[in-house]
Amino acid sequence: MPSTDQYEKQTTNANQVNTKPPLIWLNFLVFFITFMVAAIGVPIYAYFEGFSWSMIIAAIIALCFCELSITAGYHRLWSHKAYEANSVARIFYAIGGAFAVQNSALHWCSDHRVHHRYVDQNDKDPYSAKMGFWYSHIGWMLREYQAHRYTNYDNVKDMQKEKIVMWQHKHYLTLVLLTNLGLPILVGFLLGDIWGSLLLVGFMRLVVSHHLTFCINSLAHIWGTQPYNDKNTARDNPIVALLTFGEGYHNFHHAFQYDYRNAIKWWQFDPTKWLIKSMSWLGLAKNLKKIPEEKIAKAIATQELTTTKNKLMTLNLPNKEEALVAIQTEYDLMLTKMGEFYTLKKEWVEATKSQIIENVERSLIKKRYLELKNNWAEHQKDWQFAIHQYA
Numbered sequence: 001m002p003s004t005d006q007y008e009k010q011t012t013n014a015n016q017v018n019t020k021p022p023l024i025w026l027n028f029l030v031f032f033i034t035f036m037v038a039a040i041g042v043p044i045y046a047y048f049e050g051f052s053w054s055m056i057i058a059a060i061i062a063l064c065f066c067e068l069s070i071t072a073g074y075h076r077l078w079s080h081k082a083y084e085a086n087s088v089a090r091i092f093y094a095i096g097g098a099f100a101v102q103n104s105a106l107h108w109c110s111d112h113r114v115h116h117r118y119v120d121q122n123d124k125d126p127y128s129a130k131m132g133f134w135y136s137h138i139g140w141m142l143r144e145y146q147a148h149r150y151t152n153y154d155n156v157k158d159m160q161k162e163k164i165v166m167w168q169h170k171h172y173l174t175l176v177l178l179t180n181l182g183l184p185i186l187v188g189f190l191l192g193d194i195w196g197s198l199l200l201v202g203f204m205r206l207v208v209s210h211h212l213t214f215c216i217n218s219l220a221h222i223w224g225t226q227p228y229n230d231k232n233t234a235r236d237n238p239i240v241a242l243l244t245f246g247e248g249y250h251n252f253h254h255a256f257q258y259d260y261r262n263a264i265k266w267w268q269f270d271p272t273k274w275l276i277k278s279m280s281w282l283g284l285a286k287n288l289k290k291i292p293e294e295k296i297a298k299a300i301a302t303q304e305l306t307t308t309k310n311k312l313m314t315l316n317l318p319n320k321e322e323a324l325v326a327i328q329t330e331y332d333l334m335l336t337k338m339g340e341f342y343t344l345k346k347e348w349v350e351a352t353k354s355q356i357i358e359n360v361e362r363s364l365i366k367k368r369y370l371e372l373k374n375n376w377a378e379h380q381k382d383w384q385f386a387i388h389q390y391a
Contacts, residue, residue: 020143021143021144021145021147022143022144023142023143023144024141024142024143024144027141027142028142030101031138031141031142031210034203034206034207034210035207037199037203038199038203038204038206038207038208039207041199041203042199042200042203042204045195045196045199049193049195049196051193051196051200052191052193052196054191055187055191055193055196055197055200055201056200058187058191058197058200058201059200059201059204059205062099062183062184062187062201062205063205063208063209064245065096065099066096066099066100066205066206066209067100067209067212067213067244067245068096068245068271068272068275069092069093069094069095069096069097069099069100070096070097070100070102070108070213071244071245071246071247071272072093072272072275072276073085073089073090073092073093073094073096073097073105074093074097074102074105074108074109074112075112075247075272076260076272076276077089077090077093078093078105078109078159078165079108079109079112079113080257080258081158081258081289082257082258082259082260082276082288082289083260083276083280083285083286083287083288083289084285084286084287085279085284085285086283086284086285087164088284089279089284089285090162090164090165091164093105094164094165094167094168094175095168095175095179097168098168098172098175098176098178098179099175099176099179099180099183100206100209100210100213101176101180101206101210102210102213103172104165104168104169104172105159105165105168105169106153106156106159106160106165106166106168106169107150107153107169109156109159110149110152110153110155110156111126111127111149113155113156114126114149114155115127115217116254116257117155119232119233119234119254120232120233126140126145126146126149127140127217127218129217129218129221129222129233130233133218133219133222136217136218136221137211137214137215137217137218137219138211138214180202180206181202183201184197184198184201184202185197185198187201188201212243212244212245213244215240215243215244215248216240216244216247216248216250219237219240219243219248220234220235220237220240220244220247220248220250221233221234221235221250222235223235223237223240224236224237224240224248224250224251225237225251226251226303227251227252227300227303228251228252228254228255228256228296228299228300228303229251229254229255229299229302229303230303230306230307232254234250234251234253234254234255235250235251236248236249236250236251236252237249237250238268238269241262241263241268241269241270242269245270245271245272246262246263246268246269246270246271246272246273247262247272248262249262249263249264249268249270250262252264255299256291256295256296256299258289258291259289259290259291260273260276260288260289260290261273261290264296276288292342293342294338294339294342297338297342298335298338301331301334301335301338301383302331304383304387305327305328305331305387307387308327308387309324309327312324312327326386327386327387330382330383330386331383333379334379334380334382334383337375337379340372341372341373341375344368344372345372345373
């Protein structure tokens with residue numbers, strides 16, 4: 001039988017667990033009403049009246065406007081300072097962010113910086129994935145879980161110096177109403193179907209936009225692979241990337257949050273990266289930050305080493321200690337070869353740019369570079385062979 005003190009402690013803990021913060025009724029009603037109108041009103045209208053292809057295209061364009069304003073603007077520009085954008089682009093993002101109804105850029109970025117600083121810490125991370133799918137997807141916005149942060153913007157003092165950010169923050173509600181009523185009505189007027197536009201460009205676009213973005217906090221932390229590190233729940237998933245305009249390569253993002261890219265391969269789907277790069281060509285963006293290749297390669301190798309060691313520890317092998325030493329030795333050798341290769345690669349890149357270096361010297365550097373490149377490729381094969389013995 002538990003003592004009186006133990007019983008009182010258990011009762012207190014149970015009450016704390018069962019006690020939920022009060023609902024944020026405005027958020028609850030916005031999510032509930034928009035979802036119900038989209039889920040019921042849109043199909044009924046589609047059945048009886050139908051939507052023109054022009055209206056459907058307009059809704060898709062509006063959705064892209066919202067999503068890219070969040071991913072390229074709120075996220076990669078303001079939250080992480082992964083690049084710089086001029087005033088035209090920032091105004092575009094500010095208006096699109098209000099159209100997406102995901103709070104002001106100042107508040108959104110404050111939450112997001114807290115998320116990165118305290119990722120997966122349930123008492124500090126605003127949308128910790130360890131609280132479950134529902135909580136990280138939408139539940140964290142439905143109750144007063146962290147009311148103490150609603151007016152504390154100490155972690156975004158840099159953003160408070162930006163006039164466009166503070167203009168949007170000050171007039172956020174007005175901008176929300178103007179964009180979410182004005183733009184659908186304007187589209188409806190131009191296409192001759194105001195009610196249809198309010199339903200499709202208004203409600204359906206908003207609901208889809210919300211839940212695509214919310215997938216970054218939920219699905220991108222529970223479904224996928226962890227090629228760069230397993231220190232947090234962030235995952236890489238090409239399917240989630242399709243849903244989130246490239247944000248689904250989330251393990252990379254949490255490993256290298258200041259890179260303007262989330263997908264680093266040319267074939268990976270990251271329209272946010274493509275937009276930012278295109279903007280740089282047009283003079284709308286500059287100083288695009290990229291993590292050095294060597295740092296990324298080292299992160300991948302280190303994670304492979306960790307995974308292999310963890311796997312080895314679960315196997316019943318007579319020579320387990322020898323295998324661990326061999327894997328570590330192979331890893332250390334690979335890092336040495338990696339350093340040599342990337343050092344010479346940097347030298348070769350500089351040589352190709354320089355007008356001073358003589359052709360003979362440039363040819364010698366190229367020869368050494370190609371030799372090291374082949375040697376590095378062979379060593380990568382050796383490393384993969386070593387770790388896959390225990391896969």
